[in-house]
Amino acid sequence: MHVVPRFRATAVVAAAALLMAGCATGPGLAKTNSPRRTVQAGADTTTSTDPSVKQSAQPGKPVDPAFAPERLRLINPCALIEKELLQTVGTPSRYSSSSYTRCANYMKDKAGKTLNITLDIGYSLTSTELKKATKQIAGLRSGEQKLNNTSCFISAVTQESPAQAVRLQVNTGTGGSEACEPGRKVLEGVVRKLKGNPQKYSPPKGSPVEVDPCAIVEKSTLAPVLGASPRVLPYGLHQCSWTGQSAQMQIEFKTTRIPKDGKFDSRSVETDLGGGLKGYQSFRDGAYPTCELVLIRTKDQDDAGEIAEFIVAASKDKELDRCQAAQAFAKAVLPLLPQA
Structure with a gap:
């Protein structure tokens, strides 16, 4: 069967x-x-x-x-x-x-x-x-x-x-x-x-597996950080990046183990996105300071699930609150994702 x-x-x-x-x-x-x-x-x-x-x-x-x-x-x-x-x-x-x-x-x-x-x-x-x-x-x-x-x-x-x-x-x-x-x-x-007719996934409700990450993001979402004409860079089937004006934005959907405390890495802090939604963000300083915001989309009883990851990075001299920009990025895309 x-x-x-x-x-x-x-x-x-x-x-x-x-x-x-x-x-x-x-x-x-x-x-x-x-x-x-x-x-x-x-x-x-x-x-x-x-x-x-x-x-x-x-x-x-x-x-x-x-x-x-x-x-x-x-x-x-x-x-x-x-x-x-x-x-x-x-x-x-x-x-x-x-x-x-x-x-x-x-x-x-x-x-x-x-x-x-x-x-x-x-x-x-x-x-x-x-x-x-x-x-x-x-x-x-x-x-x-x-x-x-x-x-x-x-x-x-x-x-x-x-x-x-x-x-x-x-x-x-x-x-x-x-x-x-x-x-x-x-x-x-x-x-x-x-x-031929290969076996397909039967994804759980709320799964982002079928979403084209390049197509779901509007230019108006990117413009405040990247300017009017960012360059799109698809990678694989579930990741997309945009570059422009000394900055980069990226979205990726992926499978992962969901930590019980939300600590996807040691820097993670829980972030309120409004409407009962929360994400886990981490900031990395350096030559190209970066903020990464993770949103859990599905999770099963064994803590295995799927996430949407939003990244905003920019050169050191660019005046930009990267984590605030990552939150705005996520809030703009969230309504367009499959809902659980």
Whole structure:
């Protein structure tokens, strides 16, 4: 029986059940220490000019409707690397997921050696990565970056402007097999599944998983901090940044463990946003002082949930109350988000 998953908090239990059933559940919502996915103002996502590589349709459009961002936001990445596919290259183990769009399996190859596979969907490519995507996987432009024989990054381009891809990272142990070959096989299977009817999330009420973070923010919300014509920088499927006038604003939706005391980090303080709503803000001083405001959107009985994170940063010499600006940012966007 095909069961549409809900977001799950118990990553280990869900992964064990997933391995036995051969299908995927939602991401484990445990807090991770992965680096912040902040796009810098200099990031470039222009299209390739290599005449030997076929260009996609129009800017802002995927190379195939199957890869439309609004569709990808709801697809469970663990379902794309289900047991049957991974068994073609080795022996799968537990699944782990640290975000809406990432799933990993730290498995063994057919010789019993280390074969770690991590999948990202909606991955943002740089212009250099796009230009180097001159191979092909399952009908899509593909690029590879090999770091010695034990590590390989393979991307299948799903959109060229802004550039996005389905990306697979493969790591093998010392003395193990070459990393790119099994990666190609798995990524080809992933692309074919994406073109079919892959398993989707069944998000809880109030979940922001389907929201386009770039589309939901009005220019009038950005103008007081960034001026009339900020530059938009999408990153992945759930984060968007805007830059202008020595400042940056960012919104991101993500899964995380919800701390019982609201201390998302040691600097967090509870902030009243009015109407019974509260957020948790933290300020970091330095060359580019930054205020981060976190709003909880969903939480289950195991304290796993989803948050909306609002960030306002500006150069040291810019006169701006960054936390006050972050609160105004959140208050403007909140009514537009799904309500619990």
